[in-house]
Amino acid sequence: MSPSKPEPKPRPAPIPDAETEPYWQAVNEGRLMVQRCTVCGRSQLYPRWRCLRCRGEVEWVDASGGGTVYSFTVIRQNFSRSFRHLIPYVVALVDLDEGPRLMTNLVGVDPDDVEIGMRVRVKFEHVSDEASVPLFEPA
Amino acid sequence: MSKPNRRAVIVGVATSDYPNLPDMSEQQVHAQAAERALADAGVEFADLDGYATTGFFPMFAVGMCEYFGIRPHYVDETNWGGASFEVLVEHAATAVEAGVCDIVLVTYGSIQLSAMGRKLGTGGGTGAPAGPAAFDQLWGNTLVGSYALAAQRHMYEFGTTSEQLAEVAVTMRAHAANNPMAQYRDPITVADVLSSRMIADPLHMLDCCVISDGGGACVVTTEERARDLRKPPVYILGGAHAMTHHMGISQMPEVTVTAAAQSGPLAFRRAGLTPADVDTLQVYDSFTITVVLSLEDLGFCEKGEGGAFVQGGRLRFDGELPTNTDGGGLSACHPGMRGMFLIVEAVRQLRGESVNQAPDPKIAVAHGTGGMLSTGATLVLGTEVP
Numbered sequence: 001m002s003p004s005k006p007e008p009k010p011r012p013a014p015i016p017d018a019e020t021e022p023y024w025q026a027v028n029e030g031r032l033m034v035q036r037c038t039v040c041g042r043s044q045l046y047p048r049w050r051c052l053r054c055r056g057e058v059e060w061v062d063a064s065g066g067g068t069v070y071s072f073t074v075i076r077q078n079f080s081r082s083f084r085h086l087i088p089y090v091v092a093l094v095d096l097d098e099g100p101r102l103m104t105n106l107v108g109v110d111p112d113d114v115e116i117g118m119r120v121r122v123k124f125e126h127v128s129d130e131a132s133v134p135l136f137e138p139a
Numbered sequence: 140m141s142k143p144n145r146r147a148v149i150v151g152v153a154t155s156d157y158p159n160l161p162d163m164s165e166q167q168v169h170a171q172a173a174e175r176a177l178a179d180a181g182v183e184f185a186d187l188d189g190y191a192t193t194g195f196f197p198m199f200a201v202g203m204c205e206y207f208g209i210r211p212h213y214v215d216e217t218n219w220g221g222a223s224f225e226v227l228v229e230h231a232a233t234a235v236e237a238g239v240c241d242i243v244l245v246t247y248g249s250i251q252l253s254a255m256g257r258k259l260g261t262g263g264g265t266g267a268p269a270g271p272a273a274f275d276q277l278w279g280n281t282l283v284g285s286y287a288l289a290a291q292r293h294m295y296e297f298g299t300t301s302e303q304l305a306e307v308a309v310t311m312r313a314h315a316a317n318n319p320m321a322q323y324r325d326p327i328t329v330a331d332v333l334s335s336r337m338i339a340d341p342l343h344m345l346d347c348c349v350i351s352d353g354g355g356a357c358v359v360t361t362e363e364r365a366r367d368l369r370k371p372p373v374y375i376l377g378g379a380h381a382m383t384h385h386m387g388i389s390q391m392p393e394v395t396v397t398a399a400a401q402s403g404p405l406a407f408r409r410a411g412l413t414p415a416d417v418d419t420l421q422v423y424d425s426f427t428i429t430v431v432l433s434l435e436d437l438g439f440c441e442k443g444e445g446g447a448f449v450q451g452g453r454l455r456f457d458g459e460l461p462t463n464t465d466g467g468g469l470s471a472c473h474p475g476m477r478g479m480f481l482i483v484e485a486v487r488q489l490r491g492e493s494v495n496q497a498p499d500p501k502i503a504v505a506h507g508t509g510g511m512l513s514t515g516a517t518l519v520l521g522t523e524v525p
């Protein structure tokens with residue numbers, strides 16, 4: 001339809017609020033954190049006021065950065081200017097070793113080689129001067 | 140339950156014109172469907188004391204009341220995504236049975252095809268990546284991608300194949316061939332589905348619903364009131380709704396188990412029936428995988444057996460479980476929140492008015508799914524009270 005392809009835009013940056021700000025600040029410093037219950041020890045993301053299992057108080061702790069692919073898809077059509085130049089790319093759900101499930105992109109791997117159950121490790125990518133996002137690559 | 144003479148029934152149904160309405164406004168689509176459903180029932184706008192709809196913005200139902208020039212004392216705009224209209228009818232049934240109101244009009248209308256075009260569903264984000272939403276909105280995932288994540292996991296856990304998913308699309312297209320209004324009517328094969336463009340693995344273009352303009356409406360009242368009206372009433376025997384998560388599928392406990400696993404059994408219990416009693420199913424088919432998951436979670440087959448269940452023509456109008464007999468969202472019409480079409484077609488089947496009529500059905504189920512596999516709502520309908 002359009003004569004020339006629109007210019008690519010950078011990846012979107014997270015917009016932190018009072019509750020998610022510690023998480024995104026840590027990510028920008030190259031650390032992945034999860035929220036852990038001080039009563040029952042269960043971990044969760046995204047952050048909530050209390051533990052979703054026992055309603056106990058929660059605290060931020062560093063995660064190991066390791067995880068397992070729970071599911072994935074290869075995106076082959078997306079008209080977003082932030083992503084169309086990356087096609088084909090992998091969107092995955094990764095189960096962190098601490099328990100919480102994150103949506104992310106798998107990088108450093110041929111999309112055809114991705115499998116459910118694959119072990120992956122976090123890496124960080126700057127998307128602006130103030131923000132980074134956690135991506136995952138084969139462990 | 141309710142006093143017999145206040146039992147909730149559906150007395151009028153209609154769709155608007157569809158699938159392509161470049162010269163109509165969203166309100167006009169609602170109005171055309173409403174006028175036809177009221178005529179089908181033999182009811183006037185002046186008879187209404189209840190109204191329900193939902194849209195993308197708050198107070199939409201109030202706006203539609205103003206547009207129609209009605210001032211009902213019962214109004215509902217519960218937003219359950221694509222499953223909203225099953226919830227609105229469930230609520231309307233509860234309201235008329237409780238004596239809160241006597242006649243409720245429920246309408247839906249959309250011009251998403253004319254307004255936004257066919258890129259919908261692969262447009263990237265669904266809003267600003269702020270607060271909790273940021274956790275699912277930074278990765279270039281699409282609407283199709285979310286359903287693909289469920290399909291991929293279902294294949295991994297249960298061995299479901301792309302050929303099996305394709306059977307769903309092939310069946311819906313066969314039904315659409317007999318629906319003169321359907322958006323796509325040329326027959327397709329499993330091979331056609333598998334060779335269509337991959338959008339988000341493992342979902343091909345023909346695993347995805349169409350993008351349409353269109354709407355529908357229905358009229359809910361009491362059995363007593365229905366005696367004076369044009370057509371035999373269809374009884375609302377049971378209804379229930381449930382959710383698993385909002386718009387981020389990372390928060391869905393298991394992507395292979397939908398809200399139907401909660402809403403289905405509850406709706407059947409309220410109706411005093413089981414899936415074995417159902418003669419025809421109208422189920423949300425945003426994607427082929429949506430049908431497979433819903434069949435399992437509603438209890439038509441065991442978890443993991445949905446792929447095998449849809450094979451062998453079982454869902455065809457002359458098969459064991461006639462499903463989406465108007466051609467479904469996969470081929471006939473998908474204007475964004477298709478739930479109303481499921482109710483319209485279920486009622487038409489029970490009245491013997493479908494373009495792909497099943498043999499003398501007595502019990503029909505309409506099951507909607509909304510969001511990113513987020514919500515579910517089930518209605519059990521019947522020609523009589525069992």
Ligand SMILES: [Zn+2]
Pocket residue numbers: 037038039040041042051052053054055056
């Ligand atoms: Zn706890």
